[in-house]
Amino acid sequence: MSTVPRWALLSAGGAPLFLVGGWTLAQAAQPDGFDPVRQTISALAASGADHRWIMTIGLAGLGLCHLATALGLVSAAPAGRGLLALGGLATLVVVAFPQNPTGDSTTHAVAAGVAFGALAVWPALAVPRRAAPAFHRDSSARVRRAGFATAAVLLGLIGWFAVEFFTDGAWIGLTERLVAAAEAVAPLAAVLTAMAAQRQSRSSGPG
Template sequence: MPAVPWWAVSSSVAAPVLLIVGWTIAAVRQPPGYDWLGDTISSLSSYGMMDRLILTGCLAGLGLAHLVTAIGLRPVPLAARVLYGCGGVATVLVAAVPKLDGDSTPPAHGIAAVVAFVALAAWPGAAALAVIRRRRLRLRRAPPGSAAVRDLPWVLRPPVGFAASVIMLALGLWLALQLPDGGTAGLAERMTAGAEVVWPLVVVLTLVRRTRHHPSERRAPT
């Protein structure tokens, strides 16, 4: 059995496609004067916007894609997968409770959005922590640079996981500082959400490539 099943590979590819196609088509459908740099992605699904169901459907599909990918990422520690899956569920809730208009945000929408952004940014760091704990139990007698650590796929190595989370959390902080009246809130949200859909795809493709080159790792621990 492959470490990452085909359906998780498909969902990891679908996530960025749904996000980018959704915000692009929805933005194109707006009347002249729409400011994608200043207006958030969520505003495109708010009541009163042209064809708001385009982005609503894409956000719901995006959340489901994250959830499916989290289930299929077997080589990733379980705690990180649960956190990642929570980010997917929260994304579905963002779609289910849209903004009332460009300026009014229901509390449930705001809470779901914060949970989604934080969970999707934090799960690589959570995976890194779990790897460190696991390796400490196994490598008490080995030096820190032992082969067992170096043999991890590079995307699962603690420094990489921590760096990915720091970058995505920093982008999320930039977004928070732009709300509610920042002139580049739309750009900040797109960059944050874009990073959070690209990283799982990078992880999945790296694991698939590694499995092909190391058949003995097809059954990966969770």
């Protein structure tokens, strides 16, 4: 079994810190009247927004962390790692093409959609079809079920956010934050699971 490097834990743990820390600091720096329940994360990094650099750094850090984690999570299947990397790249495109003061740019909207979609689906494709010899079959099956369950929950949250987005709902900011936070934590859970499996494999190995 390929060994997940320790630095992957740093990149995976950095993703939610950059995201949640970024929007927390950016919201605190906004003038009175900013409503995180109704207003999106992109509004904090939009062209012309007050102190937009804070959320811009947060999103850039998030994208780079996803790319690094995809590189380091060598125990995952290539398809899952590829989608995680795609989510990171799409996040960087979101940073490069911020929301316009009068509304979304097409590139921003498409990149955000790709990022949300890729980061929701990747856990379902991350578990290799053939378990490594050190794994018991039931353990591999549990991990696979967990991956599909995680993807299902994330897609459900995206569906809720989509309803709020297209109906101009009152909870659009809240639902976006729920989706983004859950997607940022998922790679950390995957790295922790992989490292736990490595420790179990070493402890149950010969000698």
